[in-house]
Amino acid sequence: MLHPLPLLALLPALLLGGQALAARDSLVVCTEASPEGFDLVQYTAATTADATAETVYERLVQFAPGSTRIVPALAESWEISADGRSYTFNLRRGVRFHQVPGFTLSREFNADDVLWSFQRQLDPEHPWHRLSPRGFPYAEAMGMAELIERIDRLDEHRVRFVLRHPEAPFLANLAMGFASIYSAEYAAQLLAAGKPAQLNSLPVGTGPFVFQRYAKDAQVRFVANPDYWAGAPRLRRLIFSITPDPNVRVQKIKAGDCQIAVYPRPTDISRLREDPNLRVLELDSLLVAYLAINTRHPPLDDVRVRQALNLAFDKASYLRAQYGEGNARPALAPYPPTLWGQNPELKAWPHDPQRARALLRKAGVPEGQKLSIWTRPGGGPTNPNPGIGAQMLQADLRAVGIDAEIRVYEWGELIKRAKAGEHDLVFMGWAGDNGDPDNFLTPNLSCAAAASGENLAGWCHERFDQLIREARRISEPERRAALYREALAIFHAQAPWIPLAYPKQFGLTRSNVRGFQLSPLGSNNFARVELD
Structure with a gap:
């Protein structure tokens, strides 16, 4: 990428560490991953939106x-x-x-x-x-x-x-x-x-912050827009310190190297609440964590195999290991129950390795079938501890006769390759963009999204697609909800995902931070933040 200033210009600030950056008129935010780029319309990752849609x-x-x-x-x-x-x-x-x-x-x-x-x-x-x-x-x-x-x-x-x-x-x-x-x-x-x-x-753009420069996988720097139509931000500089490891994010905010740290691990929340220098923010967000099953790859194109995978994975143990007690609900559908249109007749897939193994044999899947499990380093709200989650899935699949290899890719590379359909199974999450059920269904599960690569399951079901298209054209919530209930029943039976969790969203701020609030849409805006 081209930048207005050479990378060498950044080295003194980078070497001095966060304390040198954290001047009174500067906000340093420890973020989870690099933006994919800055031409926002090409991308869908939340980290990219934070660095573009919420700033520029x-x-x-x-x-x-x-x-x-x-x-x-x-x-x-x-x-x-x-x-x-x-x-x-x-x-x-x-x-x-x-x-x-x-x-x-x-x-x-x-x-x-x-x-x-x-x-x-x-x-x-x-x-x-x-x-x-x-x-x-x-x-x-x-x-x-x-x-x-x-x-x-x-x-x-x-x-x-x-x-x-x-x-x-x-x-x-x-x-x-x-x-x-x-x-x-x-x-x-x-x-x-x-x-x-x-x-x-x-x-x-016209937003509250003007892009200044980007050091790949290290920092994004912005300055306040003095001509912003809604009033200039209260801080002159905004710095994203790219910190994939949630443990390091916590260490840096405790040391004062950043004033806001996004997405701490839910299992650390009770301990973090005891720190008098920190505030823990919590919100029931529009988030879903899931495992996309690539239906374009045999034998995953067989619905019996996808159902078997849902039966094989011990999701209750996964939730306890990833989120701790009370920090996430088990997922049944592609969007959380805080949104309307849920199907109350859906039942969670039980953990039943014996039944899973029987389905795999009926589908003709041989013992030792090879599959790949894709995940990322670091962690975010929908996948707080990717390594442990992938290992738990690998062990559960081994118990039903599937030999799964774990592959770890940096976030941008993971997204690019998964959209190209190279994976078998990929841990993924989605934050609702607009508070409407359609935003979970059309971008992630429609036939158009399968053609574009955004539908990571590559799943295209004619009746499901017809239902969600029809629901978008109707304004009455009750009629839309009835269509979504039927669509969710198809999703559940066809099992293109292993739905994992509806996580709570957490954030950390230093005690002197004012004006920052979590968004139910999973985005982070810093235009009205100030430091005491």
Whole structure:
């Protein structure tokens, strides 16, 4: 990646450690992993969203802090037509994009930026559409090109989205990261200069923080945006200290090397509550931990084999080892029970190795069948201790005659390879982006998501897909819920995942931190944080 300053410029600060960075006007956050990049629409990882959607970029609408309530952002207001197919947005005036070295942006945010940001993803003929090596995973998995009939520029400060059919979660979807607004002027300058890749290494948005530089797998640095339309952040600098090991994150916050540490291990929470210098934040978030079963790889394409894997894994022991007592609930469905549309008739797969072995033999799986288990180093909220979890699964599979090899990949590499379908079994998690059940189902389990690679199970079930498509087109929650109950019954019987847990979300702050709150959507925003 290209950076505005050479890596050598970072070395003195890196060598001095966090204490040197933690000035009164600086916030150092110990994060769990590196961002995949900074062109947000190419990626889906939460760590990437924290470093882009919550800092540099903004959307037409946003979620109120700590909730799933939709409030104005770059659009001051909006009107929805009676038939639910037309959304007209009145854009905020006086909003300026960030200024970065080597580029001069001459105008304020307007309708042209909205059109560029969406048409780039939706229109195959757009000059930037083919310049994304990863495509546009959210837009593709959610079928946005098929949903949006057109986007009209009514004038400089008004745009209208016209849909081909009503879409219940559409407004909430526009608050998600993939709907971030880019500068069309900056993109035009990059293209003219022959530097389109720089969009992924030097992002420009309207958000509360201006990107400064990135040292791969070490640090991301931002400075406050003094011209931010909602008021400049209270801190001048924001530094992400990339710290994959949760034990090291805890050590660093205890030493004062960072003021916020994300995703401590749940098993450490009771001990951390005893430290008078720390605050433990806790929230029932929209999180699910699961094991994706690659249905494109024989013998995993046989439903009996997938059911056998669900029976073989001792999930109760796994939950105790990973989360401790009371810090997670066992998962049955692709989304937690805090969201509506659950199917009360679903029953957890029991731990039954004998029945699992019988199913494997019926499916013709030989003794000693080879499979791979993929996981990551470090740990996050949906997989606090990846090594132990993978070893427990490996032992349970061995007990039913499957010889599983554990493969550990760095987070970015794991995501890239898993989306390419190279895995057999992969530990994964999902944080809801908008508070709607569809956000768990369409991006992760739809046929469109299987085609794009976002559906890590590669599972495409015609009836399931029909149900979730129909549910998106209905506004009445009760009718939508009935469709989701039927879809969840299909998911359970077909077993493309081993659902693991609905974890609680935890965070740590030093006692002098004010204004930080956990989001049920699993994101982390630091724009209103201040230090005493």
